[in-house]
Amino acid sequence: MAGRIIGVDIGTSLTKAVVFDDAGVSIADACTPSTVHHLPGGRVEQDLDQVIGTVVTVVREVAARLDEPVAALALTGQGDGLWLRDAGGAAVRPALSWLDGRANSVVAKWQASGVSQEVFRHTGSGIFPGCHAALLSYLDEHEPESLDRAVVAGYCVDAVLQRLTGEITVDVSDASLPFLDPVTRTYSAAAIEACGLGHRRGLLAEPAPAGAVFRLNAAGAALLGLPEGLPVTAGPFDLPASAIGAGVREPGDGILTAGTTLACQVLTRDVSWDRDGEPAGMFLATPSPEDYLRAMPAMVGTAGIDWVCGLLGIRVEQIGELLTQSPPGANGVRALPFLSASGERAPFVDAGARAQFAGLSLETTRADLVRALCESVAYAARHCFASAGLSGRLYACGGGVRSAEWTRIFADVLGTGIVIPGDPGVGARGAVFTAGAALGEPFDAEVWARGAHTVAVRPDNAETYERGYRDYLAALDGARPLWRI
Known part of the structure; x- marks a missing residue:
């Protein structure tokens, strides 16, 4: 390939651009923060223009460092949420983040009435407050004028793509939740109607075909300082992009993303599911038409660790040291990690899900609290992977x-070694890897997988964590009937 592909990962709070060499090693990168507005009533919003500005900043910075031409731009980023735009790509209102909790009551009503179960029967995906269905329904009732002004109800990545290329489309991975029938990879009219959104169907862009390549238009080229007509790919969004970038290749293999939230995914070619089972999780379509990721993206993760650090007056950098100061089992302290204002979405959906600590005494230390919370997140990961069907490498x-x-706690609780890729920018890696294939010049997957290392299980902790996991499930079963919105 003549030149380098710039991978851009548009995260919730950070946008990063990375350029990789032919061996998948990063040779240039830049990052800049995005602004996330946390508002009363569980509302979480972002400004599209500010997000576009972060993309411009990091792409220009990385491009200026290269001593060879830019061959293409590969976009990935956060999924879910609701990014409403007009025909020119301008936001008709601030974007509603996937973290948004204003539609909690919508989801609770749909769970009670059977709507969530009906959608799950058609799509294999659960509905949660920050997904398209709930947010569209909420705005349809409380802010219909915004939907009336919009031409497209999309996601972050396709909102950026529209601004750079003028194209209105969506990657099939983003479209997967909540309305896509995974068998046909088309929208389920029955699922849309079940949510009472048939009259808003026109806002849903049709998924782009596999391997779609777009081009920078004049406006996009001027923004980025790159040539008009430069190839651009857009997707998959960050969860499947991370799986691709980390090296997930075989059915049964999985990936754990311990980020702001906890994403657990397993590669599968079987899109059958128990249509009367718990309506949670999702099937995410990948660039390969036969491959899907059974995803359980829980709302627990590093955001909870940030919270406990702030509460206890400790620095995040101290976490590793504190974890070594409390033994496995945290001296009897146990936790449920559900700290998100919008509850939980996998492997069950409950907008009222809330955290708890148990087993506290006057002898409990800060290290015990931190370890109990970290262990509870690992138990949540095990619960998610049990539902997703992990059977191969993780x-x-x-x-x-x-x-x-x-990471050692995750390995011990999950009972399997964990492969850590050599380069941490796996979302951008996955986007660039996908772009190479779409442009007809694929990268060598085996070469890109080099440099990884494996965190092994410590057998001495197995009994403690087996008992801890059983206690976690029992505490969860006891708490669920008590949660209220």
Whole structure:
């Protein structure tokens, strides 16, 4: 390939651009924060123009460092939420984040009335407050004028793509939740109607075909300082992009993303599901038409660790040290990690889900509280992978695995070694890897997988964590009837 592909990962709080060499090693990168507005009533919003500005900043910075031309731009980023735009790509209102909790009551009503179960029967995906269905329904009732002004109800990545290329489309991975029939990879009219949104069907862009390549238009080229007509790919979004970038290749293999939230995914070619089972999780379509990721993206993760650090007056950098100061089992302290204002979405959906600590005494230390919370997140991961069907190798990425001790806890609780990729930017890696294939110049997957290392299980902790996991499930079963919105 003549030149390099710039991978851009548009995260919730950070946008990062990375350029890789032919061996998948990063040779240039840049990052800049995005602004996330946390508002009363569980509302979480972002400004599209500010997000576009972060993309411009990091792409220009990386491009200026290269001593060879830019061959293409590969976009990935956060999924879910609701990014409403007009025909020119301008936001008709601030974007509603996937973290948004204003539609909690909508989801609770749908769970009670059977709507969530009906959608799950058609799509294999659960509905949660920050997904398209709930947010569209909420705005349809409380802010219909915004939907009336919009031409497209999309996601972050396709909102950026529209601004750079003028194209209105969506990657099939983003479209997977909540309305896509995974068998046909088309929208389920029955699922849309079940949510009472048939009259808003026109806002849903049709998924782009596999391997779609777009081009920078004049406006996009001017923004980025790159040539008009430059190839651009857009997707998959960050969860499947991370799986691709980490090295997930075989059915049964999985990836744990310990980020702001905890994403657990398993590669599968079987899109059958228990249509009367718990309506949670999702089937995420990948660039390969026969491959799907059974995803359980829980709302627990490093955001909870940030919270406990703030509460206890400790620095995040101290987590590893504190984890070594409390033994496996946290001296009897146990936790449920559900700290998100919008509850939980996998492996069950409950907008009222809330956290708890148990087993406290006057002898409980800060280290015990931190370890109990970290162990509870690992138990949540095990619960998710049990539902997703993990049977092969497990990979991991995200800020959480920067803590060696927390990664060891994940391995011990899950009972399997964890492969940590050599380069942490797996989302951008997956986007660039996908772009190479779409442009007809694929990268060597085996070469890109080099440099990884494996965190092994410590057998001495097995009994403690087996008992801890049983206690976690029992505490969860006892808490669920008590949660209220």
